[in-house]
Amino acid sequence: MNRRIAVIFFALVACLLAACGDKSETSPPALQALANVAATPPPPAGAFALVSAAAEPYENRPAITLVFSRPLVGQQSFDQLLSIQLKDGAPADGSWILDEDQHKLRFPYLEADRNYTVSIQSPLMASDGSALGKDQVLDVYSGLLAPVVGFASQGHILPTHESRGLPIVSVNVAEVDVEFFRIRDAALNGFLSRYQQNSRQSYWEMQNLVALGASVYANRFALKTAPNERAVSFLPVRDLPELAAPGLYFAVLKRAGTYNYEHDTAMFFVSDIGIHVRAYRDRLLILTNSLESGEPKSDVAIEIADAKANTVIKASTDSNGLAMVAYHPNPAHLLIARFGKDIALLPFNQPALDLSEFTLGGRAQTDLEIFPWSGRDLYRPGETLRVSALLRDFDGKAVKPQPLYVTLKQPDGRAVATEQLKPGELNYLSYDRQIPPDAATGKWSLDWSSEPTMAHPVSFTFRVEEFLPERMKLSLDAAEVLTPGAPLALSVEGAWLYGSPAGGKRFTARLSLQADVHPVAALPEFHFGDPLAELPKQPRDVVDEVLDAEGKLHTEIALDEVKAPTGPVAVILAGSLYESGGRAVNRALKRTLWPAAELVGARPLFDLKEGATPRDTASFELLRSNRRGDLLAASKLQVKLLRDRRQYHWRWTDGSGWQTDYLSSWENVTGQTIDLAVGERKKISFPVDWGGYRLEVFDPA
Missing domain, CATH: 2.60.40.10 (Immunoglobulins)
Structure with a gap:
């Protein structure tokens, strides 16, 4: 009997097709040495068997790993063939993961310091078709998480009127000692040039930093956290009068009772002035607002100082909180905004916006746009290159005629020729030049610009190759x-x-x-x-x-x-x-x-790229067809809607600190059985929420 399944996997924000066949800043919280490893008898030579079962760290969280003597079949339902539960019988939350080598099965993100029972059923199958042959039950201890504490991030701006406090992240830490330093106004630029981000600082490095300020408060703080769980706590900075004065502060953190060579540090600002800056070619637009009300702040004194605290620019904001100054950002300079006793800082040695997770490209907008094109982008050495272009403004409209400058560059980037072109009617330009007979093969470019310096060029790329027609x-x-x-x-x-x-x-x-x-x-x-x-x-x-x-x-x-x-x-x-x-x-x-003469097909009645509307219904059309597209009858098609349930977890990576990850498992949401008549396309609908879903249609014929 042939079995056929049609599957659609869709998400409600970004959609993707998927399917299945016939199958239902501190040091990382390293795991301590494991106290228990399940005893497994050595397998017979060449036989398919369990080699070992032990707890080991996975992404710095407890996990249990089973190692088998042969690679496993990846299509098996491991969550049905293997179970894991606590000693009291409570099942562990999660799913089994098969490693790339297919020899290891891993169950991650377990509770620390717990005893687990792992049950393996005999039908578990290796890739060569052999089965395990007998059920096995194992006891494994998950191990402990080492204590760790550190600041959650850097550069916090804590409004003077209201703030939750300074966030710290901890695991198995009950108390922390924190000392706060207020950086002197004259030393602001020097401090920011040395201290770029949260990091663990040695005693020698901290001596250089704290010399730029004065210790204003030190105390021990109790953390209310659960054992072996990552927790975020907030130090009540705004409740401390010693830390109420606006300015830049430097905090040093350590776990109570420890004396390590390095300590975790963070800088933060206390201010009611919010600064927004836009940098143009030769100007700087500064906007100041109140962090309490969001209203523009007028008469804010703006100062830009160099590395020696010398004033480079002075200005003040108008009634709209705006100030325009003739200035281009210098990484060695610091913008200081003052309003009464309030102060806010904006160093220019940091990214304007944190866009590291986004793919950015293209060139800056210009007042003039050049649109080059050609009938070919592949030439042989000795042929004549012909490229046309139109000159327009940034909105595609006609502009006054003006000459353009063109540079021909070979693959290594060196210029072969540069010349000036005068536009004709409708600002149309044409470039004709013979490619040298001994020209280097590869990717060439023809750069166009409205300036003799070839600033902001527009490139037309083409290839020069020694190609011959097929014989x-x-x-x-x-x-x-x-x-x-x-x-x-x-x-x-x-x-x-x-x-x-x-x-x-x-x-x-x-x-x-x-x-x-x-x-x-x-x-x-x-x-x-x-x-x-x-x-x-x-x-x-x-x-x-x-x-x-x-x-x-x-x-x-x-x-x-x-x-x-x-x-x-x-x-x-x-x-x-x-x-x-x-x-x-x-x-x-x-x-x-084709796996069979007839197959079941499904068509989503929504845009797959946009996804179905959350908290609404997702509709599909179902049919049964042969190779020619004839619509055939079907009986007792089993339709299931599954939802992607994701368990999110925190993990530590060197250089990036705490990051979030998730473990995905599929949950059967609903289902129904339908019949199809000859020539029929049947519509079905399911209520959906946010998240990813998968539609499975099973044909028992």
Whole structure:
């Protein structure tokens, strides 16, 4: 009996197709040495068995790892074949993860200092088909988390009127000692130039920093945290009169009762002045607001000081809280805003905005825009390069005629020629130049600019290559539809363009496999099969032979990787026919392997890129089709909607500090059984919330 499954996996913000086949700043909190490892008898030589079971750290959190003598089958439902629970019988929250080598099963993010019982069922299967053979029960101790404490981040601005306090992160720490230093106004620039971010400072480094300020408060703070849990606590800075004065502060933190060479440190500001700065080419726009009310602050004294505390710029904000000064940011300078006794700082040696997680590109906007184009982007040495261009303003409108400057650059970036072009009617420009016969091959560029210095250029890129027209033709053919277990019968025919067969020429081919979720041309919007099927990621060489005297070759290629596919598979063959000198003519052939004559398909009735509307319904169309797109009847199709439940966890990484991660598991939300008549497309709908979902349709026929 053939089983067929159609699966759609969608998210409510960004959507993705997925499927399944027939299958239901401080030092890191390192784990202490584990006190217990489950005793497992040595496996017989060559047999499939459990090698070891032990607790070990995974992303600096307790985890239990099982090691097997043979690689496991990845499609198994490990959460059903293996269970893990506390000694009192309470199940552990999470899922098993199979390592890349497929020998290790890991259950991460466990509670520290707990005893767990792991049960393994006998049907657990290795990749060669052998089963474990008997049930096993093991006891494993998860281990302890070492105490750790540190500041959550750096550069906090704590408003004078209200603040939760200075945040710190701790694990298994009951008390901390903190000393606060207020940096002198004259030493602000020097301090900020030395101290860039939260970090662990040695005694020698702190001596240089605290010399720029004075100790104003020190005390021990009690932390209310649960054992073996990461917790965020807030030091009540705003409740301390010693720390109420506006300014820059430097805090030193250590765990009570410890005397290490290095301590965690942080700087923070106390102020009611919010500063927003926009930098232009030769001007700086400064906006000041009250952090308490959000209203613009007028008559704020603005000062820009250099590294020696000398004043470079002075200004004051108007009634709208704005000040425009003729200045370009210098990393060695510091902007100081004063209003009465209040003070706010903005160092220019830090990023304007933290956009490190975003991919930024392109060039800055200019008053004039140049639009170059050409009918070709590939030339041979000695040919004439012809490129046209239009000059417009930043909004695409016509401007007064003016000359443009053009520089031709070879692949190594060196300029070959620079010249001035005068525009014609409608500001149209044309550039014609012969490429040198001995020109270097590679990626060339033609840079356009409205300034003689070639500032803010617009580039037109093209390639110069020694290419020749093909002298042979190659034809590849095979059956349109492939069946599981059958080889790909490939027919090859090669000939010279003047008609003579390419007899005796070498032919090679590489085979690639990938899921084909749209195999029916008549139903391009419907999704079929198993887009997440485990297929080889790399192509393999399958043919290396010589054509016969008639320029032909017939061969069969085994498709052992897809003997029992769970969905349509695209079989892609890339063939190459070689001339005597080694130059090749390349052609590709694509065929689809169908797991059965009919398949169930599903079409989402919403935009997959945008996702379904959360807290609404997600609708789909279901059908059953053959290769030609004929709509067939179906009985008792089992439809399931699963939701991606994610358990988020904190972890420590050197250089990045605390980061969040998650463990994903699928939860069956709802389901129904439906029938389809001949020619019918049935609509179904499910209520959905925020998050990721997966739709599975199982055909028992």
